[in-house]
Amino acid sequence: MFLTKLAKGEMKKVCVVLLAGVLSVLTWFAAPSAWAINNPELLPNFVTPVVDLANLLPQMQEESLVGEIETFEGETGWKLRVLTQDDRTPGRAVINYWGLDDKSILLVADTRGGNLLAFSIGDAVYELLPRTFWIELQTRFGNLYFVRENGRNNAIFQAMETVKGCLQQGGCKVVPGLPREQWILTLITSAIGGVILGLAAIPRQENQVFAWQWALIMSPLWGILFFAFGIGPVVTRTAEWLPLFRNIIGFSLGALVAYLTPAFSSPTSQT
Numbered sequence: 001m002f003l004t005k006l007a008k009g010e011m012k013k014v015c016v017v018l019l020a021g022v023l024s025v026l027t028w029f030a031a032p033s034a035w036a037i038n039n040p041e042l043l044p045n046f047v048t049p050v051v052d053l054a055n056l057l058p059q060m061q062e063e064s065l066v067g068e069i070e071t072f073e074g075e076t077g078w079k080l081r082v083l084t085q086d087d088r089t090p091g092r093a094v095i096n097y098w099g100l101d102d103k104s105i106l107l108v109a110d111t112r113g114g115n116l117l118a119f120s121i122g123d124a125v126y127e128l129l130p131r132t133f134w135i136e137l138q139t140r141f142g143n144l145y146f147v148r149e150n151g152r153n154n155a156i157f158q159a160m161e162t163v164k165g166c167l168q169q170g171g172c173k174v175v176p177g178l179p180r181e182q183w184i185l186t187l188i189t190s191a192i193g194g195v196i197l198g199l200a201a202i203p204r205q206e207n208q209v210f211a212w213q214w215a216l217i218m219s220p221l222w223g224i225l226f227f228a229f230g231i232g233p234v235v236t237r238t239a240e241w242l243p244l245f246r247n248i249i250g251f252s253l254g255a256l257v258a259y260l261t262p263a264f265s266s267p268t269s270q271t
Contacts (some may be wrong), residue, residue, distance in 0.1 A: 037091025047097070049073075054084040054111055056152045065157060068164075078125075078167050079104040082156060086111045105163060109156050116155055117142030128171030129163070136175045137162060145181075178238040186230050190247040193225030194254025201259055226251050 042053060049069040050062055057065065069080045081098050083090070083106065090097070100106060102122040109116050117138045121129075140146065141159040150158070166172035200218040201211050230251065234243050 037089055038093050039088070039090045040093035040097065042088055042090045043093055043097050049080065049098075050082045051090075051094075052082075052084045053088055053090075054086040054109065056084045056109055056111070056156065058153060061153055061157065065160065069160075072164055076167060077103060079122075080160060080163065081106045082109070082160065083107070084109040084111075084152075084156070107156065107159060107163075109152065111152070114144065115139070115142040116147050116152055117159055129166055130173065133166075133172055133175060140175055140179060140182075174233075174236050176237055178234060178240070178243055182233065182237075183243050186233050186243070187247055187250050189225045190230030191250040191254040193222040193230060194251035194256075195258040196222040196225065197251075198255035198258025198261075201255070202262055 043051060048066060050057070050066050052062055065082065069082075073079055079098070079101070081094070081100070081104065083094060085108065089110075094100065094106065098104070098106070100120070100122070102124040104120075104122045105125055106120040108118045108120065110118060115138060119134050119138065121134060137159055141155045141162075147155050162175060162177075165176065196218055197215060200214040200222070202214075203209060204211055204214070226247075230247050231244065234247060
């Protein structure tokens, strides 16, 4: 029922995000090979937290980002760095140039890959922001759809703002905020969970109104779809009640439609 109401454009966005997630995971594990290159001559002869070799950042935005990073480092001690590159990459030279250590976070925006963003993270950072956080961050802001809609410069800027916000509040398990594409996925899983519950609860014996035994047997399946994949991603990423309410309604309608299906499909008795 809900699937038929989704516009083709929205489903395309969901597919793009899923594809970007797969590419992000592959990029995450393939990234270390890029550090084999060492071209220090590409780096400026002065130290700046932002090196824009690919010219992705407008001058005013770059200056603003530099100022915010320097202020943030002075207040918290966390070292944020941004490198944009295309065919030219300094590779391992950035390690000595910036003095990267366990409290360093390097965002690399590379225009050649399927996902714009990649991250090199110091060991101390993982205590506050786990590996799954970085994969989700890369998927959300570096995917092709987001970059096309918002621009490469804003993808970089929003990713860094998210990192700063999470570090300031003492860490994040997941990336804050609930994009529409991700919410649609939670709505779909909620509705599917409701359908499974409704089908399991269809009476199978005479004078039975609700087959609670079958509903209980199938609870691991519909419970995971509804609570883990339908409700969990919403409540951990946003305090807004509307997405949660819609998912509950989707689950309830899915269960109701599936439960009442035999009543509509059974032949009408003739007198």
